[in-house]
Structures are given as C-alpha cells and as structure tokens.
Amino acid sequence: MDESKLSQLAETLIGSEIVKLGAEIKERIKAGEKIYNFTVGDFDPQIFPIPQSLEDEIIIAYKNKFTNYPAAEGNIDLREALSDFISKEQKLNYSTSEILVASGGRPLIYSLFRAICDEGDKVIYGVPSWNNNHYSHFVGANHVVIEANYENNFMISAADLKPHIKGATLLSLCSPQNPTGTTFSKDELTAICNLVVEENESRKPEDKKLYVMFDQMYWCLTYGNIEHYNPVSLCPAMKEYTIFIDAISKVFAATGVRVGWAMGPQKVIGKMKTLLTHLGAWAPMAEQKAVAKFIVQTDSVNSYLAHFKSEIELRLVAIYDGIQKLRNEGFAINAIAPQAAIYLTIQFDLVNKTTKGGLKLNTQSDVTSYLLNNAGLAVVPFYAFGASPNSNWYRLSIGTCKKEEIGDMFKNLRQTLLELH
Numbered sequence: 001m002d003e004s005k006l007s008q009l010a011e012t013l014i015g016s017e018i019v020k021l022g023a024e025i026k027e028r029i030k031a032g033e034k035i036y037n038f039t040v041g042d043f044d045p046q047i048f049p050i051p052q053s054l055e056d057e058i059i060i061a062y063k064n065k066f067t068n069y070p071a072a073e074g075n076i077d078l079r080e081a082l083s084d085f086i087s088k089e090q091k092l093n094y095s096t097s098e099i100l101v102a103s104g105g106r107p108l109i110y111s112l113f114r115a116i117c118d119e120g121d122k123v124i125y126g127v128p129s130w131n132n133n134h135y136s137h138f139v140g141a142n143h144v145v146i147e148a149n150y151e152n153n154f155m156i157s158a159a160d161l162k163p164h165i166k167g168a169t170l171l172s173l174c175s176p177q178n179p180t181g182t183t184f185s186k187d188e189l190t191a192i193c194n195l196v197v198e199e200n201e202s203r204k205p206e207d208k209k210l211y212v213m214f215d216q217m218y219w220c221l222t223y224g225n226i227e228h229y230n231p232v233s234l235c236p237a238m239k240e241y242t243i244f245i246d247a248i249s250k251v252f253a254a255t256g257v258r259v260g261w262a263m264g265p266q267k268v269i270g271k272m273k274t275l276l277t278h279l280g281a282w283a284p285m286a287e288q289k290a291v292a293k294f295i296v297q298t299d300s301v302n303s304y305l306a307h308f309k310s311e312i313e314l315r316l317v318a319i320y321d322g323i324q325k326l327r328n329e330g331f332a333i334n335a336i337a338p339q340a341a342i343y344l345t346i347q348f349d350l351v352n353k354t355t356k357g358g359l360k361l362n363t364q365s366d367v368t369s370y371l372l373n374n375a376g377l378a379v380v381p382f383y384a385f386g387a388s389p390n391s392n393w394y395r396l397s398i399g400t401c402k403k404e405e406i407g408d409m410f411k412n413l414r415q416t417l418l419e420l421h
Helices: 008-012 019-031 053-061 076-090 105-116 133-138 158-164 184-201 238-239 266-280 285-294 298-328 363-373 401-416
Strands: 099-102 121-127 142-147 170-174 213-214 242-247 260-263 334-335 345-348 391-399
Touching: 008 133, 053 285, 076 099, 076 260, 076 285, 099 105, 099 266, 105 133, 105 213, 105 242, 105 260, 105 266, 121 133, 121 158, 133 142, 142 158, 158 184, 170 184, 184 238, 238 242, 260 266, 298 334, 298 345, 298 401, 363 401
Parallel strands: 121 142, 121 170, 170 213, 213 242
Antiparallel strands: 099 260, 242 260, 334 345, 345 391
C-alpha cells in the first residue's frame, strides 16, 4: 500500500456523502433490487425532460458550429438575456458586468469562497445544508456552524445568527433550501439582512466586509402560498454585500446542461471571473447560445414551469399526505408540508426500536440501513448534510419518482414499520 502523503487539503478533504450514497443505491438497483430511490438531487430525464424549446436551441447551436471557447465571463448575449430575465422576473437590476456565467453553480460557489475568504476567516452557515462544510474546508475557514431545528423549518434565524456575526467574512444562505425544501419568511430574512447591514456599517473602511452568498437555485419552484424572498429586494443596502448563485440546473431539470450564473458587486464578480479563467469551468459555448435564446422566450418558460411545478408538487403532496396518514396511525414518523424545491423534509424517530429479527436500532445510521434493506426506501439523512449524527430527519428528493409507484412504496414502508416494536 502506498502510504506517501499528499497535500494537507487532499489528505483531509472528504468526498460527498450524498454522491457516495447515491452511487451505492445505483449499484444495488443495477443488481436487481427494487429500491425507491429518493436520494439524488437530480432528475430522471424520461420523467422530467428539459424544455423542448431549450433542447431545440441546443441542437441548433451545435449545428451552427458553436463549439469554440466562450468568453471567460460568459458570452455577452447570454449575460444580456439573463439581465433582462432577472429584471422582469425578480425586479432585480444587474448589468452584464455584474453577472458571471460558469458551468453550473459549483464553480461559482468555489470561486466566491476563494475570492472572499482567507485562511482562518469566519464563515457562518446553517446545517443541514448542502456542501458548505466542504467549501469552507477548501479555503481553511473557521467554520461557524449553526444547527437549525424543526421549529424554524430548519432555516436559521436572525436570533441564531446574532451571537456569531461579529467579525465574520461570509454568511452562506440558501432559499429555497437544499436539503430541506423550506424557505425563509419575509420577516426572518429581513431581520438577517438588517444584522448584516448593521455589522458592515460598524466596520472601518479598510476592514473586510461581511458578504452573503445567497443560493437561490430553486427560487422558481415554490408551491401553494409560499413566496420566494431575496436579500436585495427586501433590503436594497444588501446589494453591496450579496452574491446570488443561480442556474438552469434545477428549475428546468437541466442538471447536465451546465449553465449557471452569479450576480453581485462588480468588484467581487471580477475577482471570481479571474479565478475561473484559471479553472476553465466555463459553460459550453453551444449551451450558452441556447440558454440566451430560450430564457427570453417568456411563454415557453412559463408554460414549462407551470407543468413542471404541478408534477413536482403532485409528488411532494402525495408523499407528505402518505406520511401524515401513517403518523395518524401511530407510527413515529413526520414531515414538513411541501414549500419549495424538489425536496420533502421527513422524520423517522425509530432509534431504540427492535426489528422482527430481534436487532435493536441503536443509531440513526441503523435506522437508515433498516429502511433501505427492508422497505427499499432510500433517503438521505440530515447528518449527511452536516447535522448532528443523532438527527432523525431526512431529505426525500422526487426527481426520479414515478408517481404510479408511490402507493406501493407506502405499502412496503407501512409493513416495515409494523415489524418494529
């Protein structure tokens, strides 16, 4: 065995727990097991295809030989289209020099952390949340972790944040949130913005500012009376401190098309661009050309979203209702009513119960394995998103869910729960 050391980062960085779990599930399905796979934050294209007009534009772009390097900051026609789209849909005004395009959200998040944070800087984030721990580790940050709770729908509050905000460099927020599918209320996000503005106003001109990364990847996907709020619309002073992360990945079921964008202060966006010129994480030329054409087709966008959202909501509501029915029967499970995104927050409070075969479920990891091995139910525990190991809450993703299988899934789950005592 080769025991030679590599870099400190390489030796200490851990892989994505979600990707690892998803790969294991895929292997078991390939081997013939019947598993209801609710782990991946992705889509089955046979169930949720990308918009037809977007597909058409991609094909046209390739036929027109758009296969060379794009502009480092994103093609001007795409940034102009995004500026127009954002202005119409969110009433946010960002010029093309304040928009940066890359191959999805990940390189933008990485370049933002790199542009803002030095080793030892305070980075504040709530858990459960997606990958904040890994990005903070990349830059050697001082992790300030706030564990959110059920009472707040797993969204951190201004009261949670206030004791930690002094001297912080970056606050990472996400709404609608991955993994919870929940959102910030208008009042709570306003209160957080007021804290950030107050903190920045207290700093000297030569001091680093406290910036907010606002991941709004799922902002188009809200249900019922839930509204999406953002820092800049609620508090215009936040425009100086907020960097938005957005993409076509989730709202158009286009995770593999790889077009994302950041919006923020020109100075920060410029430094992120410089970093990305060395990484080469550009969105492909043809896809950029296609998105530039598609995103301004208001009727096509709205028509797609209306159908897409109704199909997602149908699945989320059906599963939520099924869980509440089992809860009403006395089983130790629960869920938060669907708010947004493609996720449902669910609870399995089964630690210390004993299986039919006499095996005691001593840990939440035991519960996760029991559900997978006996009910064929694959969901991602919140402890994979940084929550405490004894958290009994999970993310359920419906991106590959066949609605005709939901009934059978609940039959299996109910029988599996009946076998516990």
